[in-house]
Amino acid sequence: MIEEIRIDDLGVIGRAQVRLAPGLTVLTGETGAGKTMVLTALSLLLGGRADPATVRTGAPSAAVEGRLAVPDDAPALERAREAGAEVDDDGTLVVLRTVTASTSEQSGRSRAFLGGRSVPQGVLAEIADELVTVHGQAEQMRLRSPSRQRAALDAFAGTDHAVTLAEHRAAWAERAQVRDELDGLVSRAQDRAREAELLRLGLAEVDRVAPQPGEDVALAEEADRLGHAEDLRAAAAGAHTALVGDEDATDTVSAAALVDEARRQLEHGGAHDPALAALAVRAAEAGYLLADVATELSAYVQDLQADPARLDAVQRRRAELGTLTRTYGADVDAVLAWATSAAERLLDLEGGDERIAALRERLVALDARVEDLAARITGARSRAAGELARAVTDELAGLAMAGASLTVDVRPADEPGPSGADAVEMLLVPHAGAPARPLGRGASGGELSRVMLALEVALATAEGSHVPGTFVFDEVDAGVGGRAATEVGRRLSRLARTAQVVVVTHLAQVAAFADQHLVVTKSVADGVDVVTESDVRAVTGEDRVRELARMLSGQDGSATARAHAAELLAQSVGR
Template structure:
């Protein structure tokens, strides 16, 4: 239930405080007094689109604040908690929406807050879905559409039906996805075949060459060695001679090993007299051993090193074969092997395309059966409920001064779609003997207003209806085109709805306003030649003040004695009527 709404700088309203309560609350006032801005404020709180043009001229922004009272188990409580909002101790939730006026042609930003936490606008819309149902003259236009008529019937059928509809929609969406995948796979069959053939050719080439991990690096090193065999032999021979060569003709030892050995002996001879020199002798001896080992390895290297033109040619041929692979499948052998592994997996997937086609076709068939079965359940539920909804609404129309009027609800087969395989249409017989005509073609604005109200009352009050029942209903001039006795019955029906829900009605009809539990009047003042609505211009009227307001609505003159007498009669009639 909405407890209150505070408005700042919205349209003609500079500041207003609208206190609401349970039961039926009506909002009245002269045309242009600001009633529409109250509903605009409510729309903002419910996640509606923010229009910077609604910000009062001269103000930087507009703000709307609302407080709603939520039962502890309400779905809105869980949604608010998900958004990080906090409820007050009394279970109420504070909603705030601000709209910037903008400047230099740039629209101002809109911000939303729930329970003290900044949230996206969509959170307000989610909360509104569970809290409030708004009906206005735009809903009359929607009532003309078969889709809206189907939605009304689905709401009436019950919870189990809506569960079936949800499962149908899920199956329908899944079928559409699978069919799309199947069509794509069929369309790409030739493309997949060409891709598979290229992969097979590539894998065959890799298999023929049979590259080994690291082979390209090893062959490059071997080719370099074979190409420079003589240079390597000369270097090794010279080094070996320097380390272990023979003395020259003068008898001097030119080999490094001999020089080191001589140094070692000299140090050993004198080392007995000095430990430091003895230690150096040990290190020189170690160097001699290392030089001897290197000389031996150089000798072995020279024995193994041979210029082998045949081997060099074989290595170059192998490297050329590997190079051809790397030009096509990677920069080195490692990348070629990785490509071959990926290509093998891709080829398995492509070769399994026929099986995938079979699987998808089987899945489509399975979903076709599921969709058909669920569609049949939907048709049965709608067909059985159509006559009950028509009878209930027709009874309401009779009470709304449309005696002899009858609503007919037909369910005809149609091409399967996202909502089933039915075409739901509502037809109105406006009076006895008249032909039934679709609501979209034969109903006047006043008739549509009463049909819409009758449907809403039926959905909200029928004991066997599974329709969702929000805590608050808002009707914006739902009584347009209605007058006289019909207006009284509209007021009576709104009061009926208000027995189990909070109802807020904007009306120009005294016959409707007379049934209210709370009557709020919006007036406007003039400040500096500009129309404004201040906090004092939204007031609750009771007793004599209410009689005067009803008289104004009846005759345009609140001081007319006849009008005031009529207003008092309306109030008495509404009290007796309830």
């Protein structure tokens, strides 16, 4: 339910607050007083398109804030929480919409807020679809659409039918997905076979060469060592001589001898100074380290041999590995990684025939399921069509369309779709003896208004059908007058027993049935029309009689009009 709307700088409205109550609320007022702007504000709150031209002249922006009371079990409440909105403990949602005026410096922008959190406009529209149904001239035109007529019939058919519809849509979507995947596999069969053959050849080559992790790096180091064996021997021998001296030369001084001399000198001085004694220990350790290095150098020189045969084998192996790294990776490790992924891909490709068979089997099962669900949908629609036609026809009789009748035709569609295999068309007989004509071609604006209202009443009273918490009607009484107008008011009042109903009307016969009657007027400030806080007010008692009299005759002071207004109010009490 919509509890309250605050409007700032929208059209002729400077600042206004509209409090809405349960039951039937009507908004009335002179033409141009701002009733339309109230509906525009409501449209903004419900995710409608923002038009910068609606910002009040001279104002930088317009703002509309609303409070919505949402039932605890409503899906809209969960959707709001998913969007990050904060919900009051009593289930109240605060919605805010701002629209920036379009100027030479900037284009008009709109922002939406839900429960204190900035959200896309589409989130408001999702929540509105669940909570509010808006009917205006545009909605009447959409009622001419076969898809809208089918949606109305589906809504009337109840919750079990809605579940079947949802299952059909899901099965239809899955079938389309399976068919696309199957077509892709079949059409790419040759490409897959070609790719699989290339992978087999590559894996066979890798398996033949059998590279080992890091092998290319180790072989490169070995080839470098074998190719410079003589240089390495000379370097090792020279280092060995420097450390331990040349056995054939008596006048050479070795590093080991010099270090040993340093140790002896330090040990001698260490007898008198602990610092030198500590250094003597470190000199001794250096001597041991030099001796170890000399030993390893000696062994290295003895083991190092020029081996042309081994060098040739290493170079051949490196060339063999190079054939792999040029094709499958930058180094041997990359080649091995490619082989792992290629093997997995080959398993997937070789399993393509099994996947095709599985998809074909699944497609057969989905075809059967879609066909079964579509048949159940057709049956439910056919049963509901007669009931809906009778319910609407009964309502039309009460709306001063005696002799009028509605037929709901369910027939096979040219092409089945996600919503089933049916085409639904509503045909109206406007009066006795007239031919049945599709709503899309034969109904006038006034007839459409009453058919739409009759549909809503029928849907609201149907067992198991979903009824939104709020209905908003604009121009529902277009082309209607006299007794028909009274019956429109009566039906709106009946609808208001199960939902909040907000109506903008210019007919006193409709307004007389209201539980709450709001009048919108406008003032003049600085020579400009404006609606302020005091210009949207609830009228009761004599004030309401005066407003109804104005609507009847254009003169609220007419005694005749006032008497007629009082009579309308008295008649509406029984409803």
